[in-house]
Amino acid sequence: xxxxxxxxxxxxxxxxxxxxxxxxxxxxxxxxxxxxxxxxxxxxxxxxxxxxxxxxxxxxxxxxxxxxxxxxxxxxxxxxxxxxxxxxxxxxxxxxxxxxxxxxxxxxxxxxxxxxxxxxxxxxxxxxxxxxxxxxxxxxxxxxxxxxxxxxxxxxxxxxxxxxxxxxxxxxxxxxxxxxxxxxxxxxxxxxxxxxxxxxxxxxxxxxxxxxxxxxxxxxxxxxxxxxxxxxxxxxxxxxxxxxxxxxxxxxxxxxxxxxxxxxxxxxxxxxxxxxxxxxxxxxxxxxxxxxxxxxxxxxxxxxxxxxxxxxxxxxxxxxxxxxxxxxxxxxxxxxxxxxxxxxxxxxxxxxxxxxxxxxxxxxxxxxxxxxxxxxxxx
Ligand SMILES: Cc1cc2nc3c(=O)[nH]c(=O)nc-3n(C[C@H](O)[C@H](O)[C@H](O)COP(=O)(O)OP(=O)(O)OC[C@H]3O[C@@H](n4cnc5c(N)ncnc54)[C@H](O)[C@@H]3O)c2cc1C
Numbered sequence: 001x002x003x004x005x006x007x008x009x010x011x012x013x014x015x016x017x018x019x020x021x022x023x024x025x026x027x028x029x030x031x032x033x034x035x036x037x038x039x040x041x042x043x044x045x046x047x048x049x050x051x052x053x054x055x056x057x058x059x060x061x062x063x064x065x066x067x068x069x070x071x072x073x074x075x076x077x078x079x080x081x082x083x084x085x086x087x088x089x090x091x092x093x094x095x096x097x098x099x100x101x102x103x104x105x106x107x108x109x110x111x112x113x114x115x116x117x118x119x120x121x122x123x124x125x126x127x128x129x130x131x132x133x134x135x136x137x138x139x140x141x142x143x144x145x146x147x148x149x150x151x152x153x154x155x156x157x158x159x160x161x162x163x164x165x166x167x168x169x170x171x172x173x174x175x176x177x178x179x180x181x182x183x184x185x186x187x188x189x190x191x192x193x194x195x196x197x198x199x200x201x202x203x204x205x206x207x208x209x210x211x212x213x214x215x216x217x218x219x220x221x222x223x224x225x226x227x228x229x230x231x232x233x234x235x236x237x238x239x240x241x242x243x244x245x246x247x248x249x250x251x252x253x254x255x256x257x258x259x260x261x262x263x264x265x266x267x268x269x270x271x272x273x274x275x276x277x278x279x280x281x282x283x284x285x286x287x288x289x290x291x292x293x294x295x296x297x298x299x300x301x302x303x304x305x306x307x308x309x310x311x312x313x314x315x316x317x318x319x320x321x322x323x324x325x326x327x328x329x330x331x332x333x334x335x336x337x338x339x340x341x342x343x344x345x346x347x348x349x350x351x352x353x354x355x356x357x358x359x360x361x362x363x364x365x366x367x368x369x370x371x372x373x374x375x376x377x378x379x
Contacts, residue, residue, distance in 0.1 A: 005031045005166075007352055008185050008195040010173045010209050013043035015330050015337065016201035017156040018345025021077070024163035026353055031195070032165055033187055035172035039153040041203050041272075042337070045306025047226055047248055047260050048149040049239050050339045052115055053088040053141040054104070058315045058363030062343055064115060065359070067143055069342035076342060077155035082148025082253065086237035089119075089127065091138045091291065097243035101139040115141050130235055130294050146239050146250055149338070156341070173202075176212040182326050183213075197352045198327045204269060204307040206317075206331030210366075213324035217317065217369050222335050223267035223274035224260060225305040227281055229298045231255035240291065247287040257295060259288050262335060265305035274305035310334045311369055318344055318364040320351060322373065328352060329366055 007023050009016045012034025020030045034040070050070050055063045074080050092098035105116050119140045124131060127140075161167060168191075175186040182196035202209040207219040232255050239250040241261060248261030263284045266275040281303060289296045311317065311332040321327035328351055330344050337344075343359070350357035367373035 002184070002192050002194050005029045005193060005195040007031075007197045007199060008033060008183070008193055009199040009201055010185075011201035011203055011206075012038040012167065012169065013041060013201060013203050014039075014152060014156055014341045015043075015333075015344055016199065017153075017160050018341045019199045019201060019330060019348040020165040020345075021156060021160040021163055022345040022349035023352060024160060024165045026349055028349075028353065030165045031193055032160070032167045033171055033173050033185070033193075034167070034169045037169045038157050038167070039150070042306045042308040042333075043149065043153060045224075045226070045304055046149045046338045047250075047258055048147045048152065048338050049088065049248060049250070050083060050145050050147055051088050051141070051239070051336065052144055052339070053090055053139065053241075055336075056315055058313075059340070060113070061360045062347070063339060066340050066343035070147070070339070071143070073342065077159040079151060079155040081152040081155050083145060084147075084237075085143050085145040086239070087127070087140060087142050088144035088239045088241070089124075089138045089140050090241045090243050091124070091131070091135045092243050093135055095136065098136050101137070101243055105139055115143065117142075127238055128236060128240065130292050132291055132293055135291070144239070147338075148253070152341070173209065173212075176209075176327075178324070196326060199348055199352070200327060200329045201331060203331060204267070204309050206309050206329065210321070210329060213321055213327045215321050215323050215327075215329075215366065216371065217329075217366055218312075218371070219332060220310040221267040221269055222308045222310040223265040223305045224308065224335050225263045225265045225276055225281060225284075225303060226258060226260040227284065227300050227303045229257040229259070229295070230301055232257065232295070232298065235294070236292070242287060242291065245287050247284060247291070249288050249291065256301075257288075257298070259284055267307050269307070272307070274307055276303050276305055308333060308335060308337070313368070316340070316344075316364055317366045317369065318347060318361050319366065322367050322370065
């Protein structure tokens, strides 16, 4: 007999686990089906920055609620997941960059947002004593920070299982069929389950899962690269980015530098791999040493890349499928979905269990990306 669940979540990354956890805590019977193992893709490769700084307005309110949830994460998953709120800083190297940052912060202020502030050279040196003196100022979010992705994966996984979620790993979903009761899910090895609702949290492969339900949602693929140094003496606490250049620079609790920030490798969705591009990594290393000359002669011990779906407007898709009742999407986080993990799961639980949410997800509707709906809108 086909086993029945209330909800089947496709994808055992952090978003799939968070949705499953929130649903199970609200008494739903939930199955998570993961093709490989929990954290195999983006959630195991992430830099784990918890950033509201420079967020697009379309996801800003959701991101601010997520930040509050990070500050109280222990109450959700029994662990703070290594989250330290040491702030995030976006540095300006020239007058043009500085005025762009000022315009953004002023615009936010005009709309009542106070989470970003401008800081001048003196405060910048206090926060980042080894920063190069050519930097003029920065925007700063004090309550942002970074976490430990592996602790987050462990905590979300064990909390979900403790809440009653069934987890099946090493089993890819390959078909979805609409039935009178809901959905029939077929997976590797001829396994089948049924459920009233489906969550598509399949990361870089979410477009393929959406197509199984009848949604044509064009997506690109990001292959963000990271590099990690040998352990160094502690010298920096906030996460640092540069206005106009690809860089995210931080020091882990272990002393290693974790350097990334949108440096792109070469993705291959069919082989589920990405290839590191040394020239691009070299650009990232250059940006890092321009900002912090003291790290010019350190050893890089490892580089890697992770695959993730990217949308045209860099905003995720969160919400019900336009074509397939009972299917809910959560993907396309375009390189900044880690911070959103606690809140997107709660949003999906609202939508699935009550049919609505008060959380602001209007800008994340799948239809904005779908050719069929774009045509309708323009005719
Ligand atoms: C290098 C890197 C650095 C990043 N840094 C940051 C950061 O600093 N801050 C931030 O906010 N975000 C960051 N991100 C983004 C963030 O990590 C992701 O947005 C987030 O982890 C996405 O989680 P997910 O659960 O949606 O996807 P994933 O973790 O990729 O999970 C999707 C899962 O679905 C499974 N799957 C796919 N197809 C099927 C199928 N047919 N059947 C069953 N399972 C399937 C996959 O195996 C995978 O495990 C970074 C990402 C990368 C790659």
